[in-house]
Amino acid sequence: MSTAQTAQYRLSALKIELAPQEPFTVLAIANTGNVPLDFKVRVQQWQQRATGEDELHLLPANSLELVAFPNLLHLPVGGRAEIRLGHRLPAADVERTYRLLVAEIPPAPQGIGSETRLVTVHSLPVFIKPAVIRRQGQLLNAQVQQGTLQMTVSNRGNVHIEADQITVRGLAENGQRLFELRPQREYVLAGVTRPLMPMPLPQDQCAAVRTLQIVLDIAAHPPTTQIERPTGVCR
CATH class of the missing domain: 2.60.40.10 (Immunoglobulins)
Structure with a gap:
């Protein structure tokens, strides 16, 4: 054997x-x-x-x-x-x-x-790296379905973007932060627009989430998108 x-x-x-x-x-x-x-x-x-x-x-x-x-x-x-x-x-x-x-x-x-x-x-x-670095990106088509967050990243700069540069926050009605997490590392190369892998959301306080705030932290003024009154946070 x-x-x-x-x-x-x-x-x-x-x-x-x-x-x-x-x-x-x-x-x-x-x-x-x-x-x-x-x-x-x-x-x-x-x-x-x-x-x-x-x-x-x-x-x-x-x-x-x-x-x-x-x-x-x-x-x-x-x-x-x-x-x-x-x-x-x-x-x-x-x-x-x-x-x-x-x-x-x-x-x-x-x-x-x-x-x-x-x-x-x-x-x-x-x-x-290029001689001059330009970081520019955009979050697109963010939506929540069956306890997961789906989104697309459009990389309009000239260097790669890493998915773990994204911060996802679940906020309650009064603005209290219920959770904060980052996607697992994926790469979006320069000039590419591509969907990220679906991201599971925490379920312990999912019913209290009133806003999903998504920040792409690649610049001094990072691109941010929010989903208000999201449905589908809970599975």
Whole structure:
């Protein structure tokens, strides 16, 4: 009978941002488990459709657009390694977006009765900032149905928006704050208008909610929308 293991390792970052004046960085990876690990590193171009779906295309191994080195890593138990990431691209008007794939290479089977191991792939967003940053966005089509909030974000700036930059507050009749929460992290790339995943609302005081206030905190005067007397806050 075979048993299953899951490798344990830690990355020093879950998002990477580069700039024209800071074109290089280092991502550290540490093996915190009790088995040796091997990884393959690749870079993908990343775009989004209006429906919110990602479009990903692997860069050729010899591409100099965005370079990750080394492409193969071996980490003994307790070992640590660094992935160097950099570009030589000129400053652009719009943020360039990529995904860094750090994929565990499954170990070779050792024969009947050997242990099997679940392998993982991390897909880290990589952003190359433009020379001048313009943050501009709008909240659209916010509505509540069956205990969930649905909304669309229109990114009219030249850098990405993160969904957890949105604050949702449930307010009572007298303005008392009943709850405050943020959506799970999603990305809306520059120039894209896309719906976010439906967001469950707290149910313990749902009947007392008289206003839903939604703030997109990306500027000094953040875009704000309110749903008055919302129906459907309670499931």
